[in-house]
Amino acid sequence: MNIQLSTLDTVLIAVYVIGVIFWALKNSKNQDSESYFLAGRNMSWKAVGLSLFAASVSSTTLIGQSAEGFKTGLAVYNYQWLSILVMIFFAMFFLPFYIKSGVYTMPEFLERRYDKRSRTFFSLITIIGNVFLDAAAALYSGALIIRLIYPEAELQTIIFILAIVAGSYTILGGLSSAINAELVQAVILIIGSVILSYLAITEVGGWDVLHERFSEGMWLHLVRPMDDATTPWLGMLLGIPVLGFYFWGNNQVMVQRVLSARSIDQGRKGVLFVGFLYVFTLLIFIIPGLCGRLIDLFDVEVPLSIFGNAATELVDVNEIYPRLIMKLMPIGLMGLIMAAMISALTSTLSAALNSASTLITMDFYTRIDKKADNKKLVKVGQIISTIILIVAALWAPNIRKFGSLVDYYQEIASYLAPPIVGIFFLGLFWKRTNSAGAFGGLVFGGLVAIVLFFFKKYTPFADMHFLMLVPFLLVSNMAITIIISIMTKPPTGKQLEGNLWTTALWHEETEALKSVVWYKNFRIQSAVLAVFAIASFLFYI
Numbered sequence: 001m002n003i004q005l006s007t008l009d010t011v012l013i014a015v016y017v018i019g020v021i022f023w024a025l026k027n028s029k030n031q032d033s034e035s036y037f038l039a040g041r042n043m044s045w046k047a048v049g050l051s052l053f054a055a056s057v058s059s060t061t062l063i064g065q066s067a068e069g070f071k072t073g074l075a076v077y078n079y080q081w082l083s084i085l086v087m088i089f090f091a092m093f094f095l096p097f098y099i100k101s102g103v104y105t106m107p108e109f110l111e112r113r114y115d116k117r118s119r120t121f122f123s124l125i126t127i128i129g130n131v132f133l134d135a136a137a138a139l140y141s142g143a144l145i146i147r148l149i150y151p152e153a154e155l156q157t158i159i160f161i162l163a164i165v166a167g168s169y170t171i172l173g174g175l176s177s178a179i180n181a182e183l184v185q186a187v188i189l190i191i192g193s194v195i196l197s198y199l200a201i202t203e204v205g206g207w208d209v210l211h212e213r214f215s216e217g218m219w220l221h222l223v224r225p226m227d228d229a230t231t232p233w234l235g236m237l238l239g240i241p242v243l244g245f246y247f248w249g250n251n252q253v254m255v256q257r258v259l260s261a262r263s264i265d266q267g268r269k270g271v272l273f274v275g276f277l278y279v280f281t282l283l284i285f286i287i288p289g290l291c292g293r294l295i296d297l298f299d300v301e302v303p304l305s306i307f308g309n310a311a312t313e314l315v316d317v318n319e320i321y322p323r324l325i326m327k328l329m330p331i332g333l334m335g336l337i338m339a340a341m342i343s344a345l346t347s348t349l350s351a352a353l354n355s356a357s358t359l360i361t362m363d364f365y366t367r368i369d370k371k372a373d374n375k376k377l378v379k380v381g382q383i384i385s386t387i388i389l390i391v392a393a394l395w396a397p398n399i400r401k402f403g404s405l406v407d408y409y410q411e412i413a414s415y416l417a418p419p420i421v422g423i424f425f426l427g428l429f430w431k432r433t434n435s436a437g438a439f440g441g442l443v444f445g446g447l448v449a450i451v452l453f454f455f456k457k458y459t460p461f462a463d464m465h466f467l468m469l470v471p472f473l474l475v476s477n478m479a480i481t482i483i484i485s486i487m488t489k490p491p492t493g494k495q496l497e498g499n500l501w502t503t504a505l506w507h508e509e510t511e512a513l514k515s516v517v518w519y520k521n522f523r524i525q526s527a528v529l530a531v532f533a534i535a536s537f538l539f540y541i
């Protein structure tokens with residue numbers, strides 16, 4: 001398929017990218033460390049929600065989920081609807097503690113509950129995730145789009161160009177620049193994706209034809225058998241919520257945007273807002289990928305009888321979404337949605353850069369230079385962002401060795417997430433968890449992750465689906481943490497004060513909410529969102 005952009009589309013892409021960079025820099029805040037790393041902690045729920053959506057939509061959702069829709073149908077939506085329930089749980093229980101604490105980073109919160117060892121270890125794990133999962137995946141997926149238009153261009157060259165575009169405003173302007181760019185990207189991306197979904201469904205003959213063509217087999221079913229390569233039902237129930245909580249409740253890239261909220265209520269409503277947007281990702285991201293099976297996107301035909309990873313042997317499934325754009329979008333709209341897509345992909349890179357530089361600066365550099373003032377911390381953060389950008393750009397081409405972006409992200413996350421999720425849950429809900437237990441659980445989890453990443457095929461888990469592996473890793477790490485905690489001294493009152501959830505807090509909040517109008521009550525909003533998420537699952541059970 002020879003892809004050519006019209007002159008109008010090319011001009012629109014150039015104008016859009018330049019405009020976003022200008023807008024982001026115009027709204028930058030880098031006067032001090034709080035402004036640079038947390039946008040002054042003054043963001044509204046709308047800004048928080050749209051920023052979270054743009055930062056999360058990038059490679060794993062937009063490119064990866066349309067690819068999974070092409071390969072195996074709707075099963076990948078299990079990550080979305082279950083993550084919505086996770087968002088509600090996070091907003092209800094964890095978010096207030098994060099914002100009240102006034103921390104810059106998630107590892108900093110761990111130090112308050114445990115000690116510096118846990119903070120340092122978690123910082124290292126998070127930085128690795130930011131660089132090799134978030135930033136590298138964003139660069140790679142963005143490069144795939146550009147290469148469709150300019151197939152003669154070298155992948156590594158395109159990656160460096162995208163790195164410069166994202167770095168131009170993120171490194172200089174900090175989180176405020178990133179969030180303001182993401183607001184524009186999110187709105188245009190949603191509008192463009194809705195249009196593309198409508199065109200894709202129309203192209204295949206309408207909703208009824210789509211359902212008829214995919215009525216046989218597992219294409220339209222979210223609950224899959226235990227031997228399913230995508231989401232075995234038990235792995236769906238036990239594994240995805242853990243990965244979801246790691247992404248939304250522990251991942252510095254996401255939580256940093258929540259920490260920028262001006263209040264707990266604004267932060268909560270921002271998280272619920274992105275949850276409502278996620279309900280529609282089935283329609284605007286996954287179903288277009290499924291429609292791609294009935295549309296001539298490649299020179300090679302991929303029959304419906306070819307299901308799962310077998311499709312990746314015939315075509316590059318990561319190209320499904322951009323090829324749909326080039327095939328179906330009219331002149332003008334094609335350039336706009338391509339520009340928004342490229343910019344949205346760089347938003348994850350932008351988020352990862354800001355996150356990793358915040359972690360290194362606030363969790364490591366401040367220990368080395370304890371007298372560093374705000375301006376120096378901002379300068380250090382900018383230098384660190386530049387170094388991270390270079391490392392991610394050099395690693396990004398290696399992602400092509402994996403089947404798809406979802407496979408790449410979720411499998412690595414399944415090794416890193418369980419020990420982190422375990423110590424956060426135990427720390428908030430079990431007062432006997434101490435620093436020795438938390439550190440022991442993190443070290444054990446880190447060693448297991450290294451073994452699995454490099455030597456999984458030599459272990460008893462070689463053929464186990466990564467979603468089935470997640471609960472096993474979670475339980476074993478929590479067991480190690482609990483055993484060590486019981487065998488050592490209990491935590492001090494200082495470690496528990498303000499860091500432990502109690503039923504008294506729930507009752508206090510219940511009393512406070514009695515004076516709030518029902519439609520502004522976040523618990524009622526959460527219940528409505530949960531109904532939407534569960535209903536979307538039941539429709540395709």
